Amino acid sequence: MRFRLLEWWRRGRETFRHRDDSQAEDELRFHLEMAELDALRKGQDVREARLRAGGIAQAAEAVRDQRTIGWLSDFLRDSRHGIRMLRRSPLFTIAAIVSLALGIGANTAIFSLIDTVMLRSMPVREPGRLVQFRRDLSYPLFRQFGRELRCFTDMFAQSSLGSRDIILDGEPEAVSAELVSGNYYSLLGVSAFTGRVFDLELDGKPEPVAVISHAYWQRRFGLDPGVIGRSFRWNGRAFTIIGVTPAAFHGVVPGVLPEITLPLSMAGEILDGPAWLTADSRRWLEVMGRLRAGYTIERAQVEVAAIYARVIRTEAEHSIGNEFERQRILAQQMLLEPSGNGFDFLRFRFAEPLRLLMGIVAMILLIACANLANLLLGRATTRRREIAVRLAMGAGRGRLLRQMLTEGMLLATAAGILGVLMAWWSANALVVMMSNGGDRIAVNSRPDFRILAFAACISAAACLLFSIAPAIQATRFRIQPGLADARAARWRLGRGLIASQVAISILLLIGAGLFGRTLLRLYSLETGFHREDVTLVSVKTDGASMSGNALRGRILETLRSLPGVASASFEMSPLSYKGWEASARPEGYTHGFNEDDQVHVSFIAEDYFRTLRTPLILGREFSERDTTASPKVVVVNETFARRYFRGQSPLGKWLTFVGEPDRMQIVGMAQDIRSRSLRGNIPPTVYKDAAQMSRPPSGVYIVRGARIAPLVDSALKQVDGRLRATDVRTLDENLSRAILRERMLGTLSGLFGALSLVLVSLGVYGVMAFHVARRQKEIGIRMALGARPLQVTGMVLSETALPVGAGVVMGVAGALGLARVTEKMIYGVTPTDLVTFAGAVGVLIVLALVAAYVPSRRAARLSPIETLRCE
Amino acid sequence: MSNEPKAGVLQGTLDLMILQTLATLGSLHGYAISARIEQVSSGAIQLNMGTLYPGLMRLEQRGFVRAQWDRTETNRRARYYSITAAGRRQLQTEKTEWARMTAIMQAMLEGDAQ
Numbered sequence: 001m002r003f004r005l006l007e008w009w010r011r012g013r014e015t016f017r018h019r020d021d022s023q024a025e026d027e028l029r030f031h032l033e034m035a036e037l038d039a040l041r042k043g044q045d046v047r048e049a050r051l052r053a054g055g056i057a058q059a060a061e062a063v064r065d066q067r068t069i070g071w072l073s074d075f076l077r078d079s080r081h082g083i084r085m086l087r088r089s090p091l092f093t094i095a096a097i098v099s100l101a102l103g104i105g106a107n108t109a110i111f112s113l114i115d116t117v118m119l120r121s122m123p124v125r126e127p128g129r130l131v132q133f134r135r136d137l138s139y140p141l142f143r144q145f146g147r148e149l150r151c152f153t154d155m156f157a158q159s160s161l162g163s164r165d166i167i168l169d170g171e172p173e174a175v176s177a178e179l180v181s182g183n184y185y186s187l188l189g190v191s192a193f194t195g196r197v198f199d200l201e202l203d204g205k206p207e208p209v210a211v212i213s214h215a216y217w218q219r220r221f222g223l224d225p226g227v228i229g230r231s232f233r234w235n236g237r238a239f240t241i242i243g244v245t246p247a248a249f250h251g252v253v254p255g256v257l258p259e260i261t262l263p264l265s266m267a268g269e270i271l272d273g274p275a276w277l278t279a280d281s282r283r284w285l286e287v288m289g290r291l292r293a294g295y296t297i298e299r300a301q302v303e304v305a306a307i308y309a310r311v312i313r314t315e316a317e318h319s320i321g322n323e324f325e326r327q328r329i330l331a332q333q334m335l336l337e338p339s340g341n342g343f344d345f346l347r348f349r350f351a352e353p354l355r356l357l358m359g360i361v362a363m364i365l366l367i368a369c370a371n372l373a374n375l376l377l378g379r380a381t382t383r384r385r386e387i388a389v390r391l392a393m394g395a396g397r398g399r400l401l402r403q404m405l406t407e408g409m410l411l412a413t414a415a416g417i418l419g420v421l422m423a424w425w426s427a428n429a430l431v432v433m434m435s436n437g438g439d440r441i442a443v444n445s446r447p448d449f450r451i452l453a454f455a456a457c458i459s460a461a462a463c464l465l466f467s468i469a470p471a472i473q474a475t476r477f478r479i480q481p482g483l484a485d486a487r488a489a490r491w492r493l494g495r496g497l498i499a500s501q502v503a504i505s506i507l508l509l510i511g512a513g514l515f516g517r518t519l520l521r522l523y524s525l526e527t528g529f530h531r532e533d534v535t536l537v538s539v540k541t542d543g544a545s546m547s548g549n550a551l552r553g554r555i556l557e558t559l560r561s562l563p564g565v566a567s568a569s570f571e572m573s574p575l576s577y578k579g580w581e582a583s584a585r586p587e588g589y590t591h592g593f594n595e596d597d598q599v600h601v602s603f604i605a606e607d608y609f610r611t612l613r614t615p616l617i618l619g620r621e622f623s624e625r626d627t628t629a630s631p632k633v634v635v636v637n638e639t640f641a642r643r644y645f646r647g648q649s650p651l652g653k654w655l656t657f658v659g660e661p662d663r664m665q666i667v668g669m670a671q672d673i674r675s676r677s678l679r680g681n682i683p684p685t686v687y688k689d690a691a692q693m694s695r696p697p698s699g700v701y702i703v704r705g706a707r708i709a710p711l712v713d714s715a716l717k718q719v720d721g722r723l724r725a726t727d728v729r730t731l732d733e734n735l736s737r738a739i740l741r742e743r744m745l746g747t748l749s750g751l752f753g754a755l756s757l758v759l760v761s762l763g764v765y766g767v768m769a770f771h772v773a774r775r776q777k778e779i780g781i782r783m784a785l786g787a788r789p790l791q792v793t794g795m796v797l798s799e800t801a802l803p804v805g806a807g808v809v810m811g812v813a814g815a816l817g818l819a820r821v822t823e824k825m826i827y828g829v830t831p832t833d834l835v836t837f838a839g840a841v842g843v844l845i846v847l848a849l850v851a852a853y854v855p856s857r858r859a860a861r862l863s864p865i866e867t868l869r870c871e
Numbered sequence: 872m873s874n875e876p877k878a879g880v881l882q883g884t885l886d887l888m889i890l891q892t893l894a895t896l897g898s899l900h901g902y903a904i905s906a907r908i909e910q911v912s913s914g915a916i917q918l919n920m921g922t923l924y925p926g927l928m929r930l931e932q933r934g935f936v937r938a939q940w941d942r943t944e945t946n947r948r949a950r951y952y953s954i955t956a957a958g959r960r961q962l963q964t965e966k967t968e969w970a971r972m973t974a975i976m977q978a979m980l981e982g983d984a985q
Contacts, residue, residue, distance in 0.1 A: 003934060003935070003957075004933070007933045024924075026948070027924070027949070027950045030901075030902070030950075031900075031920055031924075034900075035902060038906065052917055052919060054920045056920070058921050062921045062922075062925045063924045063928055065925070066925035067932075
């Protein structure tokens with residue numbers, strides 16, 4: 001065995017070595033001469049002796065095969081040949097590699113996002129057995145499920161807190177934090193990298209401890225093992241770091257890397273009160289369970305539904321709402337879903353756009369492949385003579401095919417490498433885009449093994465796709481090559497390529513048009529407010545000497561005094577319509593037994609509508625004269641007035657809410673304001689004055705004034721040294737973030753649509769240039785017989801019309817077929833929007849004509865004499 | 872091919888023949904090896920170059936023979952092959968194996984004849 005290895009090692013080494021065969025041939029020649037001499041001496045037939053010894057060429061070939069590894073050395077020879085050929089036409093090579101690299105890069109980039117967001121399982125024990133509740137639970141409900149469910153061996157709860165401030169070494173710093181129940185790590189099967197993690201006892205016996213992530217340990221503490229036992233302050237309370245999680249563990253929410261994990265049982269101290277652990281109404285926990293052996297998710301679902309039915313029955317009985325409200329409660333469902341990939345807010349938000357984008361980039365790759373096939377086909381035709389000669393000399397067709405595939409593979413490999421680099425760079429840009437203005441999305445876009453494997457696979461697939469057809473085509477014709485046949489076949493294939501490229505590009509352009517128009521529609525909607533020059537400021541008030549209305553008043557006063565600030569106000573959750581709902585009882589209106597009585601309630605400060613430039617249609621908005629002492633007043637929106645007062649003026653009408661003692665008088669009616677996401681209905685809304693609340697809500701300051709961000713911190717310091725701005729951003733940024741999905745689709749599909757246009761015009765140009773070149777002689781004769789240049793151009797253009805027309809028809813048909821898929825993702829346009837379709841078709845036809853016009857004009861310009869002479 | 876050796880050379884036996892020849896006669900060039908094998912087999916085995924030289928290359932790669940250029944008695948350049956220590960050991964093993972094999976075959980065929 002040892003000797004065999006030695007043999008293969010030496011053969012392998014020889015394969016990569018340049019060695020001239022002259023010595024081997026010397027030896028063989030010597031052998032032959034000796035054989036002849038021997039025969040002469042013995043008086044035998046010299047010719048026969050020579051025949052017996054065999055031919056030198058064959059023997060030399062056999063020796064070479066033994067010396068090296070045959071297929072490998074063929075491959076190397078083909079590669080060297082291929083590289084020489086490619087170097088001889090650098091423009092072709094660069095065009096081919098770049099267009100293919102764009103295709104591969106786009107695919108790899110989108111795949112790496114899909115991979116992190118949707119495909120990657122968590123590095124935990126048996127992720128396939130993990131199941132999550134699709135809705136958030138309250139702490140008591142989590143406990144109740146934990147006690148009563150049999151289907152899970154165990155279940156944990158967690159809640160991401162986002163970026164929070166801690167005090168470490170006396171300095172405040174922002175960390176991303178989450179709360180988890182004590183069994184979190186044991187259920188996932190994650191043990192500490194160093195120190196220890198939380199255990200079950202922590203749930204019953206709360207302790208101020210924390211576990212930090214490996215990344216945070218590295219970033220903040222330089223991997224110092226002494227970190228265990230150190231402490232930081234949170235909300236004024238000291239927490240001790242007891243352990244570090246392994247580097248591979250990134251938490252259970254894709255894209256969110258918790259740096260510090262705290263025990264859920266400490267929620268009362270960590271957040272603002274014990275209600276988080278006791279109130280049924282606070283549904284804030286994401287819950288995951290591990291299926292007991294023998295249970296399927298369907299069986300677990302039945303158990304969960306049975307318990308939950310009891311829960312909502314009790315809730316409905318205790319509800320203070322009307323019958324509609326009771327029905328709403330009873331209609332609630334608690335669904336389970338597999339969660340081996342972790343909780344999936346990213347998946348939920350981006351799954352559809354990403355899948356769509358994957359389809360789009362796959363099509364880009366197809367177009368690029370078609371182009372490359374076309375280019376290779378052109379080269380194969382020009383190399384027709386070389387190939388014919390080699391076939392005639394007895395080269396096997398398989399050997400020739402292999403050689404041509406090798407060339408394709410060289411191109412694909414180069415393009416693959418370039419593509420991965422492009423993907424790396426662009427995936428980072430995409431991540432920035434996805435997390436635009438929001439919390440950091442920690443998507444790992446570095447090309448790891450899976451992504452490289454994916455890139456290699458699509459490169460190989462692309463290589464087969466674009467080089468097989470030309471290779472077969474080029475080696476098919478007989479030894480006596482019918483030149484005209486070859487060119488006609490090439491024209492047939494070229495036309496097919498044009499048609500399919502045009503079809504795909506039409507599809508992409510229509511998609512881009514629809515998403516682009518959606519974006520435009522969203523931007524041009526009547527929003528009810530002016531977004532320009534508005535800044536949103538979130539303020540952290542912990543430890544300030546003032547609080548409540550007094551503090552808010554002082555902050556507003558200071559913000560208003562900043563240079564360039566026209567006005568300032570405050571809202572609990574600006575422009576979101578999230579959170580507060582209540583059952584309204586307007587004066588003079590009786591709800592039907594089963595009628596929805598929920599209205600949205602928003603808490604604002606004085607000057608709110610002026611700051612947003614929302615027109616007040618009737619009455620006034622709140623002012624400094626409205627206080628806790630003065631009569632309670634509210635402002636309603638148009639939708640509210642329309643619904644409850646039917647064209648009568650709402651001014652002066654009275655309003656109560658179920659469960660609240662106060663009677664409130666309507667003093668104003670404002671124009672409807674769209675929520676940040678711009679889509680969706682505007683609910684009937686009641687604006688309450690935050691200044692009239694005995695327990696004022698926290699919220700965000702709204703300032704009309706540009707570029708105040710740098711001034712905010714020092715202004716706040718003037719009010720109180722403990723105040724800090726945690727987030728300052730313009731309303732514009734905030735809105736952009738709310739329509740992130742639409743922006744992403746609009747921008748990327750537009751980008752890819754444009755890319756497809758470039759590739760298609762390259763393709764049309766390539767095919768037509770070749771087509772015209774092959775008909776040079778014919779054109780020369782026509783012109784000699786009196787055809788005018790315009791007629792020649794027209795003839796060539798009319799020949800483009802058929803494949804382009806066929807492509808347009810196929811593309812439009814495809815777009816109509818896909819209408820159902822896009823429908824959910826567009827807004828304000830129909831999926832069969834005529835303008836978009838006409839636009840896409842128009843742009844493509846014009847471009848194809850231009851691409852075909854250039855070579856046709858060149859043909860028409862040639863002097864007939866020259867054309868005929870050069871043949 | 873038209874110039875196959877008259878007796879088909881069993882795969883593996885060629886190596887054995889070459890090694891045995893070199894072990895007996897010392898350093899030889901390729902033609903001398905084939906002439907010797909032809910002579911010993913009384914002309915039954917005639918090796919063509921396409922069989923012999925790849926075989927020699929294989930033995931060289933496995934480290935059983937060593938080759939170097941030298942002058943013949945008539946002062947011509949030729950490549951001389953000689954057996955190495957590893958080659959001798961290999962020859963010994965192969966010979967034993969061959970003897971064992973032929974003994975078995977013999978017993979078998981004679982037993983059959985009865």
